[in-house]
Amino acid sequence: MEFWNIALLIASALLLASIVASAISTRVGVPLLLVFLVLGMIAGEDGPGGIPFSDFETAYAIGTVALAVIIFDGGLRTRRSRFRVALWPAISLAVVGVFVSAALLATFAAFLFGFSWLEGLLLGAIIGSTDAAAVFGTLRTQGASLKQRVAATLEIESGSNDPMAILLTVLVLELLAAGAVHLDALALLSSLARQFLIGGVMGVVGGQVLVLLINRLNLISGLYPLLAAAGGLLVFAITAHFDGSGFLAIYLAGVVLGNARLQSRQNVLRVHDGLAWLSQIAMFLILGLLVTPSDLLDTAWQGLAIALFLMGIARPVAVALSLLPFRFPWREQLYIGWMGLRGAVPIVLATFPVMYGLENASFYFNITFFVVLVSLLFQGMTVAPAARLLGIEAPPVPRPAQRITLDVPGHYEHEMVGFTVQPDCPACGRHIAALALPEGVVASALLRDGQPQPQYDTALQTGDFVYLIARRQHVDFLCSLFDPHAGPEYLDESRFFGEFTLNGDATLGDVAAVYGVEVPRDAAELTLHQWLSKAFHQRTVVGDSVPLGSAWLVVREIDDDRITRVGLRLPRP
Structure with a gap:
């Protein structure tokens, strides 16, 4: 009894400290996830807390469940319209991007540490994927209002790239345990297709069943969020049992649920917001307890080299190759390449070599932890400044109180x-x-x-x-x-969209006649909708802009894939 009293005291104290620290970190711009991770390290055996914790299996179990809850909440808040502009680019990043990042990191690790290529690929697979908790949490807490195409691509990628990372990690571990030296590409593709197929079907079907249950059952209002949470975790567990991607399934179940006409909708969203924060705090505290900070110093230079290579070369190259068929503007590619946030998923995957009893397992774990720290520190703190520097912000949408x-x-x-x-x-x-x-x-x-x-x-x-x-x-x-204006002055609507609002069906010739701007002769008969859609390859989002003579056309409103309103921004004195 005394043990559980002390355990409850420690857990509640850490939770309270994390919540209080979050208020301070928001003011100074430090990513919250980094704060939770550092608090866990302070409470650990090398810190003032002195709590010994080295149970990798427990950390894996807690991290997996917490991550499922976080991804489910992210799905609940993902609008279906985002898939119009970002589904296939995000899938390409989730599959091609992860493998290219892992392959480049494998080559670099083999050169740096003298690893075999397969050993290097294990490290690449562990840290090759972005993390949903880090991406969702950082975008929300940093207050970055990004163009829909960029934000949707990052969110869908982080919610769907776990299958590739997990599959590649497990496959390489099994090959190393069996003494193999080559990767079976056909087996990898077959397993990946099965994971995506089962996860996709189970997620959509499970989400629809949850919608029916919530709308048909007459429950106490406080039970609807719990029904959604229990149903989402059930979808996750059943999918994983049948060798599908549980993370993809619970993400899609959340998307289906969040886009449906739902009883007690705001109650479900509000409670799941709290559950997601609780999961993030618990997961990062546990992972912080798991690491021994003094051991990180022994691998600091190697971890820093891997982190810099990942942020500066591997991730940008992977993004460029993955988005090549989709013709993303170069500024957006650059930002997506920089925003490859690492978080809980790589650390959870880094526990696999320990549980497999692999040689140098602690080395993999320490390197991964160091990379995550560097990623959260440098990339997490520059979410908003980088967006402003590259000009991919959009005016924030005001919300009701x-x-x-x-x-x-x-x-x-x-x-x-x-x-x-x-x-x-x-x-x-x-x-x-x-x-x-x-x-x-x-x-x-x-x-x-x-x-x-x-x-x-x-x-x-x-x-x-x-x-x-x-x-x-x-x-x-x-x-x-x-409440028409909720952002900084430079994102004021009149400054961002321009002084005049035009109908999307107006022709370029009409605009030239009224406002005296120059337009290409062969485009005078095109409507603003056609002109802008062509410029952005049918993936136009609010905030996209193209020059028209000395002026700029800025997409202001889209309704059912059609540009209905366009801002005209004239040159300022």
């Missing part, structure tokens, strides 16, 4: 949304009755200093809180009405 799904049986499209009236917003100073609200949007309450006010007889002031009942498709418009 509160958002609750109205659980009317059989109708889950209505939401209660709450906004704080912001200074200089279109609604400020006007009566609610005078606002051009979309059809079906109804004002529910107006609060000022915590006191209800007459809705239609009171002019809105800065700081007022307004509740409205609306359909999901109207929320973005309401955001622009009450």
Whole structure:
């Protein structure tokens, strides 16, 4: 009994310290995952905490479950529209990119350490994939508002590249254990295809079953998030049992669930946000406890060399080759190449050689841990600055202060949304009755200093809180009405999109006649939608821009794969 009391004391103290430290790290720009990892190291046997922990199997089990929960939450927040522009590029990165990174790292490790190529490939396979927890967590906490094509590619890649990394790691380990010297490429491709096929089918089917269960069962509201979590983990376990990719399956189950009309939707999302953070904290604390910092010093120069080669050569080359057929703009390729964040997955994979009893297993683990530290420190801290430097940011989309799904049986499209009236917003100073609200949007309450006010007889002031009942498709418009600007000055809509808004069906000739800009003669009859779609190979996203004479055309709005509104940015004095 005394042991469990002490264990609970230590666990709760570490959890509390991690949460408090997160507030500090956000202010100074340090990635949260790095903070959790360092706290685990401080609590370990080499730190002031002095907690001895070397159970690799327990760390693997905790890391696997935690990662499944994190990937499920990432899937819940991935909009289906993102697959339009990023599915195949992300799959190419998840398969070709991982293998190219692993092969280049294998060659470098063989040269640096005197490894055989197969031993080098094991190290490459372990650290060759990006990490979903690191990518999802860092993009959210760093406040980087990226173009949809870039953000979607990074998120889908990190959620789907685990099968390749796990399969390659296990296959190389088995070959090394059996004394083989060559990699069977045919067996690798066959196993990978089976993992993707089973994982894909189980994820989609499992997600649809979960949607039916959540919408059909009449439960206490607090049980719906638990039903979603239990169902997602069941999909993960069943898929893994049948030799499919459990991580891919639970990610796709989350995507299906997150894009469906769902009972208690906001409740599910809110609870899973907390579960994902709890999983990240627990996983990185455990992995931090597992490492012995003094051992890292013995491999510091080797780890630094591998990390620099990975960030500067292997990842950029792998990205360039993987995205070659998709003609990504060079700035976006450069950013995706830099944002190859490593995190929990490589560390979890680095426990495999230890469990296999492989020679030099601790060396693999220490090198991997050092690479992850360097990646989180250098790449994690430059998410937002690199995006701004390369010009791939987009104006952030404002969100309601509160958002609750109205659980009317059989109708889950209505939401209660709450906004704080912001200074200089279109609604400020006007009566609610005078606002051009979309059809079906109804004002529910107006609060000022915590006191209800007459809705239609009171002019809105800065700081007022307004509740409205609306359909999901109207929320973005309401955001622009009450809170139109949520980003830095250089991303202000008028500066970013331009002074004028054009219809996507307008022709270039019309634009030239009205605004006096030069257009190519053979393109005068093309619409703005056709011109921009051609420029970006049918993968256009909001924020894409092309020059038109001395002006710029900027994609402002897309509806069902069609560009409906385009900004015209004229040269500034």
